Structure formats: C-alpha cells, structure tokens
Amino acid sequence: MNAPTPSTHLLPDVHQRAVPPALIEALKARFAERCSTALVVREQHGRDESAFATVPPPAAVVFAESTADVAFVVKLASEHRVPVIPFGVGSSLEGHLLAVQGGISIDVSRMNQVLSVNAEDLTVTVQPGVTRKQLNEEIKSTGLFFPIDPGADATLGGMSATRASGTNAVRYGTMRENVLALEVVTASGDIIRTGTRAKKSSAGYDLTRLMVGSEGTLGVITEVTVKLYPLPEAISAAICSFPSIEAAVRTTIQIIQMGIPIARVELIDANTVRMVNAYAHLTLREEPLLLMEFHGSPAGVKEQAELVQEIASEFGGNAFEWATTPEERTRLWTARHNAYFAAIQSKPGCRAISTDTCVPISRLADCLLDSVAEADASGIPYFLVGHVGDGNFHFGYLIDPDKPEERELAEGLNQALVARALRLEGTCTGEHGVGLHKMDFLVTETGAGAVDMMRSIKRALDPHNIMNPGKIFTL
Amino acid sequence: MNAPTPSTHLLPDVHQRAVPPALIEALKARFAERCSTALVVREQHGRDESAFATVPPPAAVVFAESTADVAFVVKLASEHRVPVIPFGVGSSLEGHLLAVQGGISIDVSRMNQVLSVNAEDLTVTVQPGVTRKQLNEEIKSTGLFFPIDPGADATLGGMSATRASGTNAVRYGTMRENVLALEVVTASGDIIRTGTRAKKSSAGYDLTRLMVGSEGTLGVITEVTVKLYPLPEAISAAICSFPSIEAAVRTTIQIIQMGIPIARVELIDANTVRMVNAYAHLTLREEPLLLMEFHGSPAGVKEQAELVQEIASEFGGNAFEWATTPEERTRLWTARHNAYFAAIQSKPGCRAISTDTCVPISRLADCLLDSVAEADASGIPYFLVGHVGDGNFHFGYLIDPDKPEERELAEGLNQALVARALRLEGTCTGEHGVGLHKMDFLVTETGAGAVDMMRSIKRALDPHNIMNPGKIFTL
Numbered sequence: 001m002n003a004p005t006p007s008t009h010l011l012p013d014v015h016q017r018a019v020p021p022a023l024i025e026a027l028k029a030r031f032a033e034r035c036s037t038a039l040v041v042r043e044q045h046g047r048d049e050s051a052f053a054t055v056p057p058p059a060a061v062v063f064a065e066s067t068a069d070v071a072f073v074v075k076l077a078s079e080h081r082v083p084v085i086p087f088g089v090g091s092s093l094e095g096h097l098l099a100v101q102g103g104i105s106i107d108v109s110r111m112n113q114v115l116s117v118n119a120e121d122l123t124v125t126v127q128p129g130v131t132r133k134q135l136n137e138e139i140k141s142t143g144l145f146f147p148i149d150p151g152a153d154a155t156l157g158g159m160s161a162t163r164a165s166g167t168n169a170v171r172y173g174t175m176r177e178n179v180l181a182l183e184v185v186t187a188s189g190d191i192i193r194t195g196t197r198a199k200k201s202s203a204g205y206d207l208t209r210l211m212v213g214s215e216g217t218l219g220v221i222t223e224v225t226v227k228l229y230p231l232p233e234a235i236s237a238a239i240c241s242f243p244s245i246e247a248a249v250r251t252t253i254q255i256i257q258m259g260i261p262i263a264r265v266e267l268i269d270a271n272t273v274r275m276v277n278a279y280a281h282l283t284l285r286e287e288p289l290l291l292m293e294f295h296g297s298p299a300g301v302k303e304q305a306e307l308v309q310e311i312a313s314e315f316g317g318n319a320f321e322w323a324t325t326p327e328e329r330t331r332l333w334t335a336r337h338n339a340y341f342a343a344i345q346s347k348p349g350c351r352a353i354s355t356d357t358c359v360p361i362s363r364l365a366d367c368l369l370d371s372v373a374e375a376d377a378s379g380i381p382y383f384l385v386g387h388v389g390d391g392n393f394h395f396g397y398l399i400d401p402d403k404p405e406e407r408e409l410a411e412g413l414n415q416a417l418v419a420r421a422l423r424l425e426g427t428c429t430g431e432h433g434v435g436l437h438k439m440d441f442l443v444t445e446t447g448a449g450a451v452d453m454m455r456s457i458k459r460a461l462d463p464h465n466i467m468n469p470g471k472i473f474t475l
Numbered sequence: 476m477n478a479p480t481p482s483t484h485l486l487p488d489v490h491q492r493a494v495p496p497a498l499i500e501a502l503k504a505r506f507a508e509r510c511s512t513a514l515v516v517r518e519q520h521g522r523d524e525s526a527f528a529t530v531p532p533p534a535a536v537v538f539a540e541s542t543a544d545v546a547f548v549v550k551l552a553s554e555h556r557v558p559v560i561p562f563g564v565g566s567s568l569e570g571h572l573l574a575v576q577g578g579i580s581i582d583v584s585r586m587n588q589v590l591s592v593n594a595e596d597l598t599v600t601v602q603p604g605v606t607r608k609q610l611n612e613e614i615k616s617t618g619l620f621f622p623i624d625p626g627a628d629a630t631l632g633g634m635s636a637t638r639a640s641g642t643n644a645v646r647y648g649t650m651r652e653n654v655l656a657l658e659v660v661t662a663s664g665d666i667i668r669t670g671t672r673a674k675k676s677s678a679g680y681d682l683t684r685l686m687v688g689s690e691g692t693l694g695v696i697t698e699v700t701v702k703l704y705p706l707p708e709a710i711s712a713a714i715c716s717f718p719s720i721e722a723a724v725r726t727t728i729q730i731i732q733m734g735i736p737i738a739r740v741e742l743i744d745a746n747t748v749r750m751v752n753a754y755a756h757l758t759l760r761e762e763p764l765l766l767m768e769f770h771g772s773p774a775g776v777k778e779q780a781e782l783v784q785e786i787a788s789e790f791g792g793n794a795f796e797w798a799t800t801p802e803e804r805t806r807l808w809t810a811r812h813n814a815y816f817a818a819i820q821s822k823p824g825c826r827a828i829s830t831d832t833c834v835p836i837s838r839l840a841d842c843l844l845d846s847v848a849e850a851d852a853s854g855i856p857y858f859l860v861g862h863v864g865d866g867n868f869h870f871g872y873l874i875d876p877d878k879p880e881e882r883e884l885a886e887g888l889n890q891a892l893v894a895r896a897l898r899l900e901g902t903c904t905g906e907h908g909v910g911l912h913k914m915d916f917l918v919t920e921t922g923a924g925a926v927d928m929m930r931s932i933k934r935a936l937d938p939h940n941i942m943n944p945g946k947i948f949t950l
Contacts, residue, residue, distance in 0.1 A: 120732055120837035163677040174675050176684070177652055192924040198833040199865050200649050201902035202638040202688055204909055204917050204947055205929045209651070209684035213677055230734035257595055259705035300775050358673040362595035390674045427676035434679055442679050449667040453936065454680045460935035461928065472679055 019059040045105040048097040051351035058099040067222040075189025088155030094435025100470040128157025144228040147172035162433040163213030170389030183223035187462035216468035232295035237323040241287040247315040264293035265389040272383040279342030343383035352396035353410040357421035358430030392430035494534040520580040523572040526826035533574040542697040550664025563630030569910025575945040603632025619703040622647035637908040638688030645864030658698035662937035691943035707770035712798040716762040722790040739768035740864040747858040754817030818858035827871035828885040832896035833905030867905035
C-alpha cells in the first residue's frame with residue numbers, strides 16, 4: 001500500500017497489534033477458503049466510504065456463515081488479544097471499518113437469511129448481513145415494510161451498529177426506535193440475547209440500545225429483530241421548489257411544529273439538483289427543493305398534502321409537483337439517493353468529506369444557512385442534502401484526496417459546522433456515527449465525564465480491547 | 476418496626492450496611508432540617524406501592540433541592556460506602572424504594588421546576604420531581620402535551636428510572652422513546668449529561684437509554700428532557716362492551732395489526748368494572764370492556780373510529796358509547812386510573828400483588844385467557860386491566876398481607892403467568908421494572924449471559940455498589 005501516513009489528528013489511536021501466525025492457522029483450519037489473506041480481499045475490507053487515508057488492511061478476512069462462526073473467531077481473537085472488526089457491505093462513512101490496530105475482519109454478508117417473519121406482530125428477525133432492500137423484497141407479500149432507509153443498501157447489522165436512520169426517520173424513527181432485540185457475540189465469544197419480541201419492556205438494563213450505535217466496539221451483532229409497519233393504504237410524493245434554502249427550511253420547520261405526520265421531507269440545494277440532473281439525465285428545476293412523501297389513508301394523505309402545500313406557498317414554494325404512481329416515486333427517491341454518487345462524479349477522482357450534524361428543529365435555519373454561507377465563501381465544491389424534518393443535514397465537501405490543503409479546508413468547514421451545531425444544542429452526528437472522525441467532537445458534545453462513562457463500559461465489556469478498537473474514543 | 480422477616484426468595488440480597496454517624500452528621504450540617512432521621516419520615520421513604528413485607532427504613536432522608544445537593548449526598552455516601560436510594564413520590568410497584576441494604580433516601584420531590592419549555596422544538600426539560608400532571612398543567616398554554624401516563628401521578632425522574640409507559644404508549648411510545656437526554660449524578664458524585672435536544676443522534680453509546688430503566692442502580696437522575704406533542708386537533712373517546720374477554724382482545728389485536736393509530740386501547744374485565752362502579756358510583760355495563768381514544772384531525776379521528784367500530788362489531792362488541800366532551804373523557808379515564816384503588820377498597824386491608832407481562836400482540840389472547848382461567852380457578856380476588864394495544868396487561872391479586880398462604884397463592888399465579896409470557900416470547904415486565912420482585916424472571920427471560928453483562932456494567936459504573944443496591948439483580 002502506498003497510502004500516506006494518516007495524520008494523528010484524524011486517526012488518534014493507530015498502532016498495529018501483532019497477529020500471531022497460530023491464529024491465522026487456526027482460522028484457516030476451520031474456515032478453509034472462507035478465511036482469506038489475499039491482499040485484494042483484505043484491502044476491500046480495510047476501507048469504507050469515508051475519505052480517510054488508508055491504513056494497513058486487516059491481516060485476514062473471515063466470511064462467517066453462522067453465529068457459531070462469529071463466536072469461534074471472537075473467542076480465538078480474545079485468546080490472542082487480536083482485534084476483530086465486523087463488516088457488512090462497507091457502506092459506513094466515518095472510518096468504522098478501518099483496521100487501525102490491525103486484526104481480523106469478520107465479514108457477515110453471507111449471514112443474509114431472513115430468519116422469521118412475524119407478520120401478525122409486525123416484527124421480523126434477520127441475520128446481520130440482510131440488507132434493507134433485500135428485507136423489503138422478501139417481505140413484500142406480507143403487506144408490511146421496513147422503513148429505515150439510510151440511502152445506501154446497508155445491512156441491518158451495520159445499520160444497528162451505527163444507529164442509522166435516513167429519509168423515513170421523521171415519521172418512523174431510527175434504528176434506536178426500531179430494533180426490538182439483538183443477538184450479540186460478546187468480547188469473550190459468548191452469545192447473548194438483549195431482548196424479546198415484546199413491544200415494550202422494563203426488564204433490566206436496555207442492552208439492545210446499548211449495542212445499537214456501539215459501532216462494533218462492544219460485540220458483534222449476529223441477529224436483529226426489528227419492527228415492521230403496514231404498507232400505507234395511500235402514498236403520495238411531491239416535489240416543491242423554493243426561491244431560497246431558507247424558504248425550504250422554514251417550510252419544513254412549520255410542518256414539524258404543526259405535528260403533520262409527514263413520512264419524508266428531504267432538502268436538496270440547487271447545487272446538488274444540478275449534479276443529480278447531470279448524473280441521472282433529469283430535468284428537475286435547479287432551485288432548492290423539498291422532496292416529500294405522505295403516508296396514510298387516502299383522506300389522511302390528502303389532508304396532509306393540502307396543509308403542506310399551503311405552508312409551502314406561504315414561503316414562496318412553487319411548482320408543487322405530484323408523483324403518485326410507484327414508478328414516479330421511485331424515480332424521485334432514486335434521484336435523492338443518487339445525490340452522493342452524482343456529486344462524486346461531478347469532480348472525477350474526488351472523495352467526499354461528509355458532515356452529519358443534527359439540531360433541534362427551531363435551530364435548523366440558523367445552523368444551515370450560516371454553514372451554506374461559509375461553504376460558499378470557501379470555494380470548495382460541495383453537495384447539500386438533508387433529512388431536514390429531523391433537523392439533520394449533510395454537506396459533502398468534494399476534495400481531491402491527493403491535495404492535503406483541500407482536506408484541511410474541508411475539515412475546517414466541518415469543524416466550524418459542528419461547533420455551530422453544538423452551540424445550538426445539537427449533535428455532531430445524527431446518523432453516521434463517531435467512528436474515527438468525531439472523537440474530539442464527541443467529547444465537546446457530551447463532556448469528558450460522559451465519555452469516561454462510555455470508556456468504563458467498554459473496559460468492563462471488552463477488557464482486552466479487541467472489539468473494533470480505536471473507534472468512538474481512545475482508551 | 477414489627478415487620479415480618481421477608482422471605483429470602485423475594486428479597487434475595489438483604490443485609491443492612493452500617494451507616495456511620497459521621498455521615499449523618501455531615502448531612503445534618505449541610506442540610507439542617509432537610510435531612511431527617513425521624514422514624515415516620517424514614518418509614519414513609521422505605522416503602523412503595525408494592526406488597527413487600529417491610530424492611531428496616533433508610534437511616535436518613537435528605538430532601539434535595541438541587542443537583543448540587545444530590546451530588547453532595549452521593550459523594551459523601553461514596554466515601555462512606557453507604558447506599559443511596561432516589562425517591563420521587565413513592566408510586567413504584569416492585570419494591571424499588573425499599574432500603575434493603577440500608578442507606579440514605581434522596582427525596583427529589585422538591586426538585587420540581589420545569590426548567591425550560593422549548594415549544595418550537597417540542598421538547599421540555601424538567602427537574603426529576605416534576606410529576607406528569609404538573610408538567611401537563613404547566614405547559615397547557617403551549618398547545619403541547621406530554622403523553623406518558625402510567626396511571627399514578629408519578630415523577631418524571633421515577634418514570635425515567637423505571638422505563639414507565641401506560642395508556643398512551645400504544646401510539647406515543649414509552650419513556651424509552653420519549654426521553655431525549657438526562658442529567659445524572661454518577662456513583663462517584665460527578666454530574667454528566669447523556670444527550671442533547673437533537674431529535675436523533677449517533678454520538679457514542681446511548682447513555683440516555685442505559686439510564687432509562689436502570690432503576691436508580693447506575694446514577695441519580697437530576698434532569699430530564701422529554702419530547703412533547705401537539706395537542707390533537709380532535710380527540711374522541713369510546714367505551715365498548717364485549718361478550719367475553721376474548722372478544723375484546725381479538726378486537727384489539729385486529730386494530731393493531733391493521734396499523735390503526737389508536738391513541739389508547741385499554742381492557743377492563745367485568746370483575747374490575749364492578750369494582751370501579753362501586754368505588755366511583757358509576758354505572759358502566761359490568762362486562763369486559765375496551766376504553767379507547769382516538770387522536771388526530773377531525774376527519775382522521777372519524778375514520779379511525781369507524782374502522783374500530785366495524786372491527787368491534789365483528790367480535791360482538793356492543794354499546795359503543797362516545798365521550799366527546801373533555802368532561803366525559805376525564806370521567807372515563809379517571810375510572811380507568813382508579814381501577815387500582817377501587818380494587819384495593821373492594822377488600823379492606825388488602826395489598827395487591829400486581830403482574831406486568833407484555834407479549835407480542837399475536838400471543839395476547841393465549842397469554843391472557845389462560846391466565847384468567849388460572850386466576851378464576853384459584854379463587855383469589857383479582858382485578859385485570861391492560862394496555863392491550865401493546866400486549867401488556869396487569870393482574871392485581873388482592874391478598875391479606877397477614878396471610879402467607881394468600882401471598883404464596885398469588886405468587887404462584889404470578890409465576891405461572893410470567894412463565895407463560897416468556898414461552899410466548901414476551902417479557903416479565905412491560906413497564907413496572909424488575910425491582911426486588913422479578914430478579915429470577917429476568918434471568919429466565921434474558922439468560923444468565925445478558926444479566927452478567929448488566930452486572931459488569933453495574934460494577935464498572937458503581938464499584939462500591941452504593942446506587943440502590945439489591946435491585947434488578949444480585950451482585
């Protein structure tokens with residue numbers, strides 16, 4: 001690998017731990033060709049969608065096919081004090097998958113069975129490698145759906161580990177609200193269950209939610225039980241252009257404050273609309289726009305849509321266009337989900353440094369508009385999309401990874417943005433997680449005492465620091 | 476106190492730890508008359524609404540008025556290795572407040588300020604002694620409300636600590652979904668914050684949800700930030716009688732499976748209706764009934780109500796009566812909330828041993844009907860109410876506390892019921908918590924490995940085991 005040495009600022013706890021040959025041999029003995037030490041496989045598992053300079057890849061990749069496989073690897077790794085890093089489809093954005101301390105990547109993508117659909121209880125239990133699109137495809141006949149949609153076709157295991165959310169969260173919540181129970185392989189290689197299929201419970205510490213968002217640092221998720229929802233009787237989607245980002249944001253704020261149960265409300269700035277048009281050969285008006293979706297009974301959807309249209313027009317929203325057929329809606333949401341790829345393609349060879357702040361809805365205009373002004377002034381190309389109904393938005397600053405000055409500029413913008421969001425009582429990450437990128441921000445956000453509490457939990461549950469070490473905080 | 480010695484089965488980790496006179500002196504020096512050692516005050520703080528045989532009361536009660544007060548007590552208690560037990564209004568049901576290992580009760584009921592209402596963000600931050608009714612009274616002018624309603628006028632601190640829920644949870648979720656952030660005094664007497672006011676976050680371990688439901692064993696909650704909701708434009712309540720419990724339950728199951736966003740759906744059995752009628756001089760039909768409430772726009776409420784009425788009539792539901800004025804609704808819900816007191820009054824001198832299982836909705840009929848048959852066969856008087864939309868229900872077996880054989884019979888019924896719920900993939904406690912009463916059930920439910928993980932967390936965060944020791948699990 002010719003990767004530049006990462007700066008210690010960005011990767012604060014990088015040191016390669018030894019992986020004894022005996023461990024690799026034991027893995028090969030059990031897994032044969034399902035344990036790979038080929039460089040190309042290791043490199044593929046040593047990176048994610050983040051713009052981090054690469055670090056050396058993991059020493060081996062095990063393709064697990066069962067919970068017992070995972071437990072075997074972790075038990076062995078525990079004996080040898082070697083890190084393990086769970087891997088789904090590699091769509092994380094904050095460096096979660098980088099083997100910053102070496103070790104073994106456990107690829108769970110072959111653990112992709114839907115284990116039990118309990119349609120009458122609106123729950124499903126899956127293996128961690130099942131992706132959200134696969135899940136929705138497999139349960140299509142039940143009349144139910146799984147709403148969490150982070151854009152990428154991520155795995156349920158990875159989505160649980162990063163507390164993912166996305167476009168539907170404004171109505172259906174995030175993984176925090178939608179995971180009912182997990183099976184987890186702990187740092188000692190034991191297998192535990194964190195909950196039942198009951199809708200609510202007061203039975204002891206909420207281990208489910210401790211694991212959700214723990215980014216692989218407390219255990220490997222090997223089964224996920226999530227809530228499902230009846231497919232709405234009626235769905236309609238709309239697109240509305242606005243004279244300014246502010247007008248779009250103020251419309252959103254009012255929708256939320258009025259308690260309208262909108263299912264999706266996504267901001268795309270003019271800049272990004274342009275990129276999406278070029279990428280997908282679309283002809284969307286190149287103005288700030290909101291993509292919206294309404295779920296409910298036919299009457300309920302109509303009622304919501306009328307209210308929203310009224311609010312939007314107060315703020316100068318125009319060209320309210322409806323997409324009522326599934327095909328039109330798919331086209332619209334595909335455009336939204338392609339924003340990231342459209343942006344990347346707009347500057348060949350670039351990487352995106354993406355931000356992920358989330359603020360209370362009343363602070364959204366302040367936080368977003370100042371950040372837009374700052375990004376514009378910097379001259380760096382960027383895309384801007386947002387799950388604005390939740391107060392969550394993403395800038396993607398498009399940098400040439402070979403130009404440190406661009407990275408520095410983008411990181412400076414990111415830092416200013418996060419500082420602003422924290423001043424406005426927000427969080428440094430709405431849905432991507434801390435990973436390698438936001439450790440300092442986490443301390444600023446929650447205070448050293450709360451991070452110390454996290455460290456105490458980590459040390460108690462993973463005394464040899466083998467579970468995805470070097471992420472969230474340094475020990 | 477002439478209390479009988481509690482059986483070791485029910486109170487497994489009872490041993491009085493020494494409280495050094497120096498500690499009491501230091502508390503008196505700081506708090507003067509706000510530190511009480513009067514027996515009547517101590518006794519009042521050494522019990523809750525559970526039917527447990529009393530244990531010796533705490534050595535002193537401190538009436539805290541600030542976070543600094545709480546931190547002072549905990550720091551001192553930590554130095555002296557003396558337990559502290561947070562106390563709100565004493566409405567817990569599983570023995571949470573009993574000083575089973577002695578120590579100091581920290582009464583937070585005077586910490587009852589609503590600190591900041593952020594109406595535009597639908598959030599409010601309160602001190603832990605604010606009760607749910609007080610909160611709703613104080614925010615009345617904002618057009619918002621706080622939906623969580625466990626029946627008792629509990630404090631927000633206590634409701635957080637036990638992961639409470641109640642009648643509105645079927646639509647609005649429980650404390651798990653509605654607490655955004657907490658301020659907590661840790662076992663070392665330090666003060667941490669567990670989150671921000673952002674609606675969602677992926678910033679590190681979910682300390683908020685680790686604390687929610689931890690029953691005072693990991694820290695003392697000193698501030699609570701919760702979500703609020705716009706008061707629905709329209710509300711209507713209805714009462715419907717059924718020929719059998721089964722018909723009422725099957726109606727509920729279908730309502731939930733169809734995804735109707737009903738706000739409340741409560742079961743009361745004929746037995747309990749009789750008690751409520753006697754207690755509140757009402758004339759409800761003495762048949763199993765569902766109390767329901769619908770929230771939304773006028774059209775939405777109408778639509779929901781029509782659908783539900785149709786389902787109910789399929790199952791023989793009759794006498795569908797509407798309560799549309801606030802006064803009628805209040806009368807109805809007061810009747811529901813008085814069920815507990817009505818039952819207690821029906822057998823003078825009795826105590827209720829209450830159950831709290833929650834099962835997946837498809838298992839509700841199986842779980843409930845077998846339990847009714849068993850209770851009827853036992854001859855023990857009981858009341859039965861349920862937040863059936865969540866699959867959660869409560870039997871209250873009415874026992875004479877001086878008759879061990881009645882307690883034994885009730886505990887036997889409870890055990891059979893919980894075992895049944897667990898077989899049906901449910902939980903031993905939907906909303907009351909584990910406390911002293913369900914430690915064995917917790918192990919059966921989650922497995923020894925998960926409870927060991929809870930213990931590891933407890934030991935890491937409370938190394939001297941001073942935070943409400945002897946609850947949830949033994950160490």
